[in-house]
Amino acid sequence: xxxxxxxxxxxxxxxxxxxxxxxxxxxxxxxxxxxxxxxxxxxxxxxxxxxxxxxxxxxxxxxxxxxxxxxxxxxxxxxxxxxxxxxxxxxxxxxxxxxxxxxxxxxxxxxxxxxxxxxxxxxxxxxxxxxxxxxxxxxxxxxxxxxxxxxxxxxxxxxxxxxxxxxxxxxxxxxxxxxxxxxxxxxxxxxxxxxxxxxxxxxxxxxxxxxxxxxxxxxxxxxxxxxxxxxxxxxxxxxxxxxxxxxxxxxxxxxxxxxxxxxxxxxxxxxxxxxxxxxxxxxxxxxxxxxxxxxxxxxxxxxxxxxxxxxxxxxxxxxxxxxxxxxx
Amino acid sequence: xxxxxxxxxxxxxxxxxxxxxxxxxxxxxxxxxxxxxxxxxxxxxxxxxxxxxxxxxxxxxxxxxxxxxxxxxxxxxxxxxxxxxxxxxxxxxxxxxxxxxxxxxxxxxxxxxxxxxxxxxxxxxxxxxxxxxxxxxxxxxxxxxxxxxxxxxxxxxxxxxxxxxxxxxxxxxxxxxxxxxxxxxxxxxxxxxxxxxxxxxxxxxxxxxxxxxxxxxxxxxxxxxxxxxxxxxxxxxxxxxxxxxxxxxxxxxxxxxxxxxxxxxxxxxxxxxxxxxxxxxxxxxxxxxxxxxxxxxxxxxxxxxxxxxxxxxxxxxxxxxxxxxxxx
Numbered sequence: 001x002x003x004x005x006x007x008x009x010x011x012x013x014x015x016x017x018x019x020x021x022x023x024x025x026x027x028x029x030x031x032x033x034x035x036x037x038x039x040x041x042x043x044x045x046x047x048x049x050x051x052x053x054x055x056x057x058x059x060x061x062x063x064x065x066x067x068x069x070x071x072x073x074x075x076x077x078x079x080x081x082x083x084x085x086x087x088x089x090x091x092x093x094x095x096x097x098x099x100x101x102x103x104x105x106x107x108x109x110x111x112x113x114x115x116x117x118x119x120x121x122x123x124x125x126x127x128x129x130x131x132x133x134x135x136x137x138x139x140x141x142x143x144x145x146x147x148x149x150x151x152x153x154x155x156x157x158x159x160x161x162x163x164x165x166x167x168x169x170x171x172x173x174x175x176x177x178x179x180x181x182x183x184x185x186x187x188x189x190x191x192x193x194x195x196x197x198x199x200x201x202x203x204x205x206x207x208x209x210x211x212x213x214x215x216x217x218x219x220x221x222x223x224x225x226x227x228x229x230x231x232x233x234x235x236x237x238x239x240x241x242x243x244x245x246x247x248x249x250x251x252x253x254x255x256x257x258x259x260x261x262x263x264x265x266x267x268x269x270x271x272x273x274x275x276x277x278x279x280x281x282x283x284x285x286x287x288x289x290x291x292x293x294x295x296x297x298x299x300x301x302x303x304x305x306x307x308x309x310x311x312x313x314x315x316x317x318x319x320x321x322x323x324x325x326x327x328x
Numbered sequence: 329x330x331x332x333x334x335x336x337x338x339x340x341x342x343x344x345x346x347x348x349x350x351x352x353x354x355x356x357x358x359x360x361x362x363x364x365x366x367x368x369x370x371x372x373x374x375x376x377x378x379x380x381x382x383x384x385x386x387x388x389x390x391x392x393x394x395x396x397x398x399x400x401x402x403x404x405x406x407x408x409x410x411x412x413x414x415x416x417x418x419x420x421x422x423x424x425x426x427x428x429x430x431x432x433x434x435x436x437x438x439x440x441x442x443x444x445x446x447x448x449x450x451x452x453x454x455x456x457x458x459x460x461x462x463x464x465x466x467x468x469x470x471x472x473x474x475x476x477x478x479x480x481x482x483x484x485x486x487x488x489x490x491x492x493x494x495x496x497x498x499x500x501x502x503x504x505x506x507x508x509x510x511x512x513x514x515x516x517x518x519x520x521x522x523x524x525x526x527x528x529x530x531x532x533x534x535x536x537x538x539x540x541x542x543x544x545x546x547x548x549x550x551x552x553x554x555x556x557x558x559x560x561x562x563x564x565x566x567x568x569x570x571x572x573x574x575x576x577x578x579x580x581x582x583x584x585x586x587x588x589x590x591x592x593x594x595x596x597x598x599x600x601x602x603x604x605x606x607x608x609x610x611x612x613x614x615x616x617x618x619x620x621x622x623x624x625x626x627x628x629x630x631x632x633x634x635x636x637x638x639x640x641x642x643x644x645x646x647x648x649x650x651x652x653x654x655x656x
Contacts, residue, residue: 021589275593280590325429
């Protein structure tokens with residue numbers, strides 16, 4: 001067995017805790033530290049012995065860490081942390097603001113390259129595994145169309161939007177793919193689908209005392225950008241029901257490529273995820289890519305990269321010969 | 329637009345014709361020649377202008393070919409051709425005798441490496457895309473189980489076995505995945521499944537004049553290795569029906585990974601193919617990997633490789649920056 005890969009976590013929210021759990025499932029890795037903005041004494045790692053430090057002390061631990069997994073958010077944390085930490089560590093992050101990926105890539109690439117580090121950005125399932133399947137689909141069936149459906153899943157952004165409506169005490173929002181739309185795509189029909197055709201939205205709302213349910217519902221379903229372009233259902237529930245039935249963070253979705261290899265023959269490729277915990281799954285993907293980051297860096301491949309640049313074999317604990325024998 | 333990738337085809341059966349069709353869908357590639365054992369004058373390429381040569385003349389065309397796609401069979405053609413041609417060309421093949429892959433890999437690797445060539449072996453969908461999904465599944469969800477189901481699809485080997493039964497004039501065999509087994513796996517149950525649980529077999533048989541249908545059926549369903557371990561249905565049809573309804577070569581299947589990221593949360597990843605033409609789809613995969621072989625060779629990466637060694641981005645006609653912007 002080769003030497004253990006020493007992993008550290010920067011940011012200890014749902015994603016950071018998911019990474020901690022995922023490392024337990026990978027016997028070639030050791031968690032050497034958790035770095036958080038919060039007081040280390042206030043954190044309770046899964047294993048009592050795991051060292052916990054302040055985020056600011058990270059730079060002092062460079063020699064002890066093979067790969068640092070960045071578990072901060074794409075809005076406020078990663079734009080600053082990513083470039084800064086890629087100068088000091090091999091990193092993996094889940095930067096997921098699709099429109100800003102080219103800019104983020106450039107910002108991380110320069111310091112990583114200048115310091116001989118490898119930075120895997122935008123790892124997870126979308127961006128990440130879904131992106132890979134969009135790429136494979138296009139490359140393998142160039143004459144065709146790609147469809148991405150999300151859900152059933154809890155959407156943080158839309159749940160936040162619901163909670164900002166006056167009269168809403170608490171609430172969650174689920175994105176649901178349209179079964180009819182998926183069936184049409186699966187059947188090889190290659191339909192033109194509007195936003196409303198592809199997904200519906202379902203809200204579970206706890207009202208504040210005395211709030212007007214009809215007004216709240218109207219405010220939600222007509223909200224521009226978030227709900228106006230969708231068929232949205234609003235369900236009113238009590239707080240106990242919300243706590244009991246809606247605390248999980250399920251998600252998932254489908255990437256379907258439908259294409260023709262000749263005038264006579266259509267082909268359909270489908271990839272789907274059904275996730276009971278979105279953050280734990282994303283974390284598990286980050287950890288597999290941490291293995292790849294470590295290996296790429298040892299091969300001298302530096303700079304920013306995405307899932308598109310990582311040969312699948314680099315993700316596996318198994319040797320290339322073992323993979324050929326067992327999985328090919 | 330960079331220079332066209334010059335592709336040649338060795339072997340002009342169903343797979344070779346599929347490669348020819350696939351090249352038409354990839355504007356960065358040019359088909360520079362078809363090499364066949366048959367008399368060149370007897371072949372009719374899709375485009376009248378495509379040069380057709382005898383297979384024996386291949387060595388003389390080294391300078392004109394960037395990647396040679398080997399379209400021969402795994403039993404009789406590739407074990408000899410693969411190693412021999414990998415010394416002269418960058419190659420892509422669909423060697424699919426799973427048990428002999430390590431041996432074939434070694435036989436191709438040495439000549440390719442010695443001559444600065446890149447040889448991608450065992451490309452297609454199984455081995456190939458299904459292998460990739462087995463690998464991704466294991467790496468992303470290490471604590472879980474992987475299930476591969478094939479079909480609905482026409483099986484050449486089993487169709488041949490049916491046709492060898494005395495009294496059978498013609499026939500085909502379809503492999504069908506069990507919908508019940510797939511549902512159990514999708515639901516995250518992680519069942520132990522026997523051979524009989526996973527697939528059923530369905531035969532369509534044309535009897536010879538005067539043959540005993542009951543005897544033929546018994547001979548088929550009790551045939552060791554091929555049918556005895558499965559629930560097999562035999563349908564007797566007339567020759568016109570066989571020609572009308574059973575001339576296509578559909579196939580497909582499912583790779584499902586079901587795993588836990590923690591004691592509380594299960595996750596399911598599913599990949600599936602629904603193919604109207606097995607040879608055309610396999611050919612389309614070979615052609616995308618030919619692009620990767622060309623690029624890998626230009627990067628100086630020589631020797632035998634499999635789909636496990638190929639970074640996904642190398643398959644796409646798009647630049648890395650374009651991929652990040654459009655597909656990530």
